Amino acid sequence: METKIDSMELVYAKPETLTDTPMHYCPGCGHGVAHKILMEVIDEMGITENTIGVAPVGCSVFAYMYMNVDMQEAAHGRASAAATGIKRVLPDKFVFSYQGDGDLAAIGTAETIHTVNRGENILMVFINNGIYGMTGGQMAPTSLAGMKTSTSPYGRDCATMGTPIKMTELIANLPGAYYVTRQSVHTPAAVRKLKKAIKASFEAQKQKKGTCFIEIVSNCPSGWKMTPLESNDWMEKNMFPYYTPGDIKVPQEMK
Amino acid sequence: MSIQHDESPKLMKGNEALAEAAIRANMQAYFGYPITPQSEILEYLTEQVPKRSKAVVLQAESEVASINMIYGAGGAGARVMTSSSSPGFSLMQEGISYIAAAEIPCLLVNVQRGGPGLGTIQPAQGDYFQATKGGGHGDYHIIVLAPNSVQEMADFVFEGFRLAEEYRMPALILADGAIGQMMEKVYLPKEGSLPFTQHDWATTGKPKSRERNFITSLHMEPDKMESVNLHLQDKYRKLRKEERYELFKVKDADIILVAFGLTARVCTKVMDLANEKGLRVGVVRPITLYPFPSDIIASLATPNRVFLTVEMNSGQMVEDVRLAVNGKSPVYFRGRMGGMIPTPEDILLEVEALAEKHNLIQV
Numbered sequence: 001m002e003t004k005i006d007s008m009e010l011v012y013a014k015p016e017t018l019t020d021t022p023m024h025y026c027p028g029c030g031h032g033v034a035h036k037i038l039m040e041v042i043d044e045m046g047i048t049e050n051t052i053g054v055a056p057v058g059c060s061v062f063a064y065m066y067m068n069v070d071m072q073e074a075a076h077g078r079a080s081a082a083a084t085g086i087k088r089v090l091p092d093k094f095v096f097s098y099q100g101d102g103d104l105a106a107i108g109t110a111e112t113i114h115t116v117n118r119g120e121n122i123l124m125v126f127i128n129n130g131i132y133g134m135t136g137g138q139m140a141p142t143s144l145a146g147m148k149t150s151t152s153p154y155g156r157d158c159a160t161m162g163t164p165i166k167m168t169e170l171i172a173n174l175p176g177a178y179y180v181t182r183q184s185v186h187t188p189a190a191v192r193k194l195k196k197a198i199k200a201s202f203e204a205q206k207q208k209k210g211t212c213f214i215e216i217v218s219n220c221p222s223g224w225k226m227t228p229l230e231s232n233d234w235m236e237k238n239m240f241p242y243y244t245p246g247d248i249k250v251p252q253e254m255k
Numbered sequence: 256m257s258i259q260h261d262e263s264p265k266l267m268k269g270n271e272a273l274a275e276a277a278i279r280a281n282m283q284a285y286f287g288y289p290i291t292p293q294s295e296i297l298e299y300l301t302e303q304v305p306k307r308s309k310a311v312v313l314q315a316e317s318e319v320a321s322i323n324m325i326y327g328a329g330g331a332g333a334r335v336m337t338s339s340s341s342p343g344f345s346l347m348q349e350g351i352s353y354i355a356a357a358e359i360p361c362l363l364v365n366v367q368r369g370g371p372g373l374g375t376i377q378p379a380q381g382d383y384f385q386a387t388k389g390g391g392h393g394d395y396h397i398i399v400l401a402p403n404s405v406q407e408m409a410d411f412v413f414e415g416f417r418l419a420e421e422y423r424m425p426a427l428i429l430a431d432g433a434i435g436q437m438m439e440k441v442y443l444p445k446e447g448s449l450p451f452t453q454h455d456w457a458t459t460g461k462p463k464s465r466e467r468n469f470i471t472s473l474h475m476e477p478d479k480m481e482s483v484n485l486h487l488q489d490k491y492r493k494l495r496k497e498e499r500y501e502l503f504k505v506k507d508a509d510i511i512l513v514a515f516g517l518t519a520r521v522c523t524k525v526m527d528l529a530n531e532k533g534l535r536v537g538v539v540r541p542i543t544l545y546p547f548p549s550d551i552i553a554s555l556a557t558p559n560r561v562f563l564t565v566e567m568n569s570g571q572m573v574e575d576v577r578l579a580v581n582g583k584s585p586v587y588f589r590g591r592m593g594g595m596i597p598t599p600e601d602i603l604l605e606v607e608a609l610a611e612k613h614n615l616i617q618v
Contacts, residue, residue: 050460052331064469070458072330073471075353078323081315085327085335086458088311089284093460111323114316 015043017068024062026133028228030218031059033185034127034194035066038098041198042069051094052086054079056108058100059133077108080115083122094205096123101142102132105167112171119176119210123201126168126213128243129220137223141165144238149223164242168215172249178210180249184217186232190245200254209251217243258413258449260442269408270435272443273338273364273428274299276412279446282362283333284311286324290343291376292432293366297338318343322350329359330470332457334416338364340432341382342373351425352391356472356483360419360454362412363397363427366435369594377594378432380516383571386429387545394484396491398426399544401515405439413444420452422494429544431567433517433596491546499542500551504530508537509615510606511555513576514565515541517596522565524599529606534615536606544572549579556583561613563587565602567595585613 017039025031042051048069055063057076064071074082079097087095104112104126115124131149132138138151142164146155156164172180179201183194194216201212217239219231226234267275274296277285285304287297300312311328315321321337329335339347344365354361365386369379386399398418400411408430415426461467474480503523505511510529512522519540529536539555541548556562562584564573573588580586589605591597610616 049462052458052460054327061473064467064471068461068467070461070467071469072327072458073469073473074326075323075349078319078326078350081320081323082327082330084313084320085284085286085324085329086331088313088324089328089331089333089335090459110316111320114320 015040017043017048019066019068021065023066025059026222028219028221028231029059030129030185030216031127033191034125034216034218035063037185037191037195038096038125038198039067041195041202045199045202047094047202050092051096052090054083054086054095054097056097056099056103058103060098060100060127061134063098077103077106078111079103080108080120080122080124081111084115084118084120087120087122091121094202096125098125099127100133101126101128101130101140105165106141112167113174116171116211116213117174117176119178121205121208121210123198123205123212123214126215127218128215129218129223130164130239131220131223133220133223142167142243144242166243168213168248171213176210177213177249178204178251179212179254181213181247182215182217182243182245184235184245186219186235204254215243217245258410259445261445264440264442266438267405267441268295268436268438269405269430270295270366271299272405272409272441273412274303276409276444277336278303278308278310279444280413280416280449281334281447281451282310282336282416284313284328284335285337286313286315286321286328286335287337288315288318288321288339288343290340292368292378292435293338293340293364295435296364318346319350322347322354325361326350326354326357326359329354329361330357330458332454332459334420334451336362336364338366340366341368341370341379344382345385348385348391351397352389352393352395353472354425355395355397355487356393357470358423359425359470360423361425362415362419363425365427365429367429367431369592375594376432378434378517378567378596379592379594380431380518380567380571381592382429383544383566383568386427387547387575395487396545397424398422398494398497399429400426401429401542401544402434403516403519403540404434405437405441408434409441409443413449416449418497422490424490429516431517495546497543498546498548498550500548501540501542502551503538503540505537505539505555507535508560509535510537510561510563510609512536512538512563512565512602512606513541513552513572514538515544515572518565518567521597521599521602525602525606528599528603532607534606534610541572547575547579549575552576552579553581556580558583560584561587561609561615563589563605563609565597566590567597568592
C-alpha cells in the first residue's frame with residue numbers, strides 16, 4: 001500500500017531552540033516542560049539570535065546543554081548577577097536567568113533582590129519545587145512547613161528552620177519589578193498560561209520596562225519520593241495553597 | 256606592546272591614575288563595591304565615565320555580585336575590570352576560580368591592606384599567597400602584576416588587559432594602600448592605544464551561521480575535567496615567557512635584596528645606603544609575581560652570595576625565592592606586618608648584620 005506522507009499535516013515539532021541532547025531530568029519533572037516552553041517562545045518570537053541565557057547551580061545546571069542559544073553557567077546563586085553583567089554590555093539583547101529555589105531564594109537572595117531593585121531588563125525564571133533536587137532532596141528555603149526532607153527528617157520546624165520564603169511576593173514590592181507572576185507546568189492549561197507570561201516578559205524586556213519575574217511552582221518526584229502523578233497531585237494539594245498560581249504584579253498597560 | 260604616553264605628566268593618586276588609565280584603555284564595563292583604600296577607583300569612574308564614554312560603571316551590592324557581573328559581562332565579550340581591597344578581594348575568590356576555569360579575560364585590582372580579618376586600612380602585602388597560588392578552589396593561576404609607582408598603576412592597566420585578552424585569563428594588579436593613595440608624577444597612556452578584538456567564543460547571541468557559545472566551568476566526566484586542567488596548565492607554561500623583573504646592581508652584589516611593589520622602593524634606597532658604606536648590595540624586583548621570575552633568581556644564586564627578601568607580610572614571596580635559589584645561596588627574610596612599612600634604616604641594619612655574619616665586609 002502506498003503511503004502519502006506529504007499529505008500529512010504537521011501538528012507538532014520540537015522547537016529549533018532545543019538541542020537534540022537527551023535531558024538528564026527525572027521522569028515527570030517539570031524542568032523539561034519549562035525548558036521547552038521557554039525555548040518555544042524564543043523560537044516563535046524569532047529572537048534566538050538575540051537571546052543569551054544564564055543557567056544556575058542545581059538541577060538545571062545543564063540547561064545550557066539543552067537550550068540552543070548562547071548561554072552562561074553561573075556560580076551558585078549568582079545567575080542574576082551574571083545576567084546583569086551580560087545585559088549591561090549588550091542592552092539590546094534578550095537576557096534571561098533560569099534558577100531554582102536554593103539558587104535564587106537562599107544562597108542568591110542578595111543578588112535576586114538587588115537585581116530586581118535595579119530593575120535590570122531581564123527575565124528571571126524561578127523554578128520552585130521546595131527541595132534541593134540535584135544534591136539529593138535536602139530542605140530548601142521554600143520547603144513547606146512540616147515537609148520531610150533529608151535534612152529535615154522530622155519535618156520542617158518553622159520555629160527553628162524559618163518559614164518557607166515567598167520570594168516572589170517579596171520582590172514584587174520593589175519598584176524595579178515590572179511584571180511578577182506565579183505559574184505552573186502540570187496541565188496543558190497551565191502550560192498555555194506560562195507561555196503567555198513568558199511572551200509578555202520578553203515583550204516588556206524589548207521595551208526596557210524593568211525586571212520580569214516568573215515563578216514556576218513545580219514538582220520533584222524523586223526528591224518528594226512520589227510517582228510523577230502523585231507529585232502533581234501533592235503539589236496541587238500542598239504547594240498551591242501556599243504558593244498560589246496567578247499574577248502578583250501586573251502593570252496597568254499590560255492588563 | 257609599547258604603550259604610547261602623553262607628552263606632559265600629571266600629578267595624580269595611584270588609584271586615580273589607574274582609573275583614568277582604564278578609561279583610556281577603552282574599558283567597556285566596571286563593576287565594584289566600595290572599600291578603603293581603593294574607593295577612589297569607583298569614585299573616579301562614576302564621576303568621569305558618564306561625561307566621556309559609553310562604558311558601564313555599576314556599584315554592585317557586594318564584591319560577590321561584582322565578580323559575577325564580571326563573569327557575565329566578560330563572558331559576553333566586553334573588556335571588563337573590577338577592583339577591591341583585601342577583605343573584599345577574598346570575597347571574590349570563588350568567582351575568580353570560575354572565571355579562570357571558564358577562561359574569561361578580565362582585569363582585577365587588589366589595593367592591599369593589612370589583615371587577617373577586617374585588619375587595618377594601612378598598606379600591606381599579605382595577599383601574595385592568595386594572588387599567586389590561585390586563591391580560590393581548584394588548580395588555577397592568574398597573571399599578577401606588582402606596580403611600585405603611580406606610573407605603573409596606570410601602565411599595568413594596559414598591560415593587564417593585553418595579557419588577560421591574549422591568554423584568556425584574569426590578570427591582577429596587586430598594589431597596596433600606599434601605592435594607591437600616594438601622589439606622583441605620571442605620564443598617562445594615550446587613549447585608544449590599546450587595540451581590541453571581538454572574541455568569537457563570547458555569548459553575544461547565536462547567529463544561524465555558528466553553533467551556540469556557552470561559558471561554563473562544569474565538566475562532569477573526569478577525563479574531560481582533566482583535559483581542561485591540562486589545557487590550563489599548558490597555558491600557564493606558555494605564560495612564563497611574560498615573566499618580568501627589574502635588576503639593580505646584581506652583577507657584582509654580595510647581598511641581593513628581593514622585593515616587590517612598595518618594599519622594592521625601600522630596598523633600592525637600602526642599596527644606595529649600603530653602597531655608600533662599601534657593601535656590595537643589589538636588588539631584584541619581580542614585576543610579574545605570577546609567572547614568578549624564577550630563572551633570573553636561580554641564575555644569580557651562588558654559594559658566595561646571600562639573598563634577603565623584604566616584604567610587608569610574615570614571609571610569603573620568600574618561599575618562591577627559596578624554591579628558585581634551591582639551596583645554592585642562603586636566603587633570609589625581613590618583614591613588617593599589620594600596615595607597618597619597613598624603613599631603609601631597619602633593613603640596612605639587617606644587611607650589615609648579614610654582611611658581618613657571612614664575612615662580606617669589603618675593606
